[in-house]
Amino acid sequence: MNRRRLQLWLFAGSFAFAFLLQLMPLPQVLLPLKPWWIGLALVYWAIEAPERAGLGFAFLLGLAGDALTGELLGEQSLRLLVLAFIVLRFRARLRFFPVWQQALAVLALFLNDRIVILMVRGFSGAPMPPPEFWISPLLGMLACPLVFLLVDDLRLRLRGSD
């Protein structure tokens, strides 16, 4: 019971931390490089704990993200839904990939996500983003092994602690 609650805390805590990282200020030059932390967290949990991080969760998470960044409500929901759906579909394969292949999968997922953003922005009449827009998925790919190994390690520790 206690262990289960700890796992739940880790689950919620990782998303809270992802939100804070997403909002964290950076020097102007580094801003476009910021990876999509919330997306990374969702990919991880959709692979590891699909019973918690399902489509409904992705939807609500996206609404929370949009409220935080003051964007069009539902934009991030749509992006996270697409992300979660693809991950859940290929979960059986993804979870047995070595880390570098998972990183490549994340790159593909995040590039796809950028296309989803372009579609939404196109429909809502917002101007098209500059070329730096496409750098962030690469950084997401680089950050992915770090995040996955870190959270894996934390989970193992929590499991071993009692």
Added chain:
Amino acid sequence: MRSDTATLFAEGTVGTLRLIVYLALAVVVMILDHRGQYLEVLRRTASLAVEPVYRLAAFPSQVARATRTAVATQDQLASENRELREQLLLAQARLRRLDTLVAQNTRLKGLLEAQENLGLRVQFARLVNVDLDPFRHRVVLDVGAQQGLAVGQPVIDATGVMGQIVEVLPNTSIVMLVTDPTHAVPVVVERTGLRTIAYGSGVIDRLELPNIPISGDVQVGDKLLTSGLGGRFPAGFPVGEIQSISNDASGMFAAALATPAAALDRSGEVLLLRDQPQPYGPPSPEPPVGPPAELAGPGPAGVQPGEPPSP
């Protein structure tokens, strides 16, 4: 919910139907939000939860700044102090000169029977250091509705126009910078008086002026001021300086690029203008004045005595 055992090897555990339902829901929410108003209540409720998160996210950078001040050497502080004192001296000298000008101006305006002079009432605010979206130029301020803010208030810093308030939460507000790709500000070229519009470019140190008439007299280095048209920004604040001029794609207009005057990516403190600029246009008509209702008597049909007399 599904059971745990079912997910181990099953391939298509997430139904396409559920995806479609959720996607449709997201699209509906987006359309409702884009059309405005419908989700105001939701947004306002959410803002209660949002503010603490902003403060929390800005906390590390605040701590970093505080530590930097704490460990700054005496030397640095002394030199910074000296620099600031010099600036203050300079500013005060300018103010003295301005005082006389203001006095002269009021006298002249009195002669012209101008209605009121442009008294600047400002409010001081600090930036909350969070990054909402690197491709939209929005910043967060630490004052909100409880401090009397309203959507549309212009935001300036020491050197020029920064932007305007686009969203007000109880204790926080969100500013759209002049360089945001969806922002536009009516400007006038200081040297020639040519009016045009400066659009945000999405790059923090550039404004675009895409439609200057070919015959318009604009040179590199010309200062741009707010023109006061549009009724959002008061007239006469520096907006930027022309950096380069070229022809636009159609060849019908000259297109210029300008550098914003305000230190958009460096200002930590900003000023909010409290007085909305005077509405543009002729004064509103006098209220109709007639005899008091009891004296007017029954007039012909359709002609009612005007306003009831005020006590």
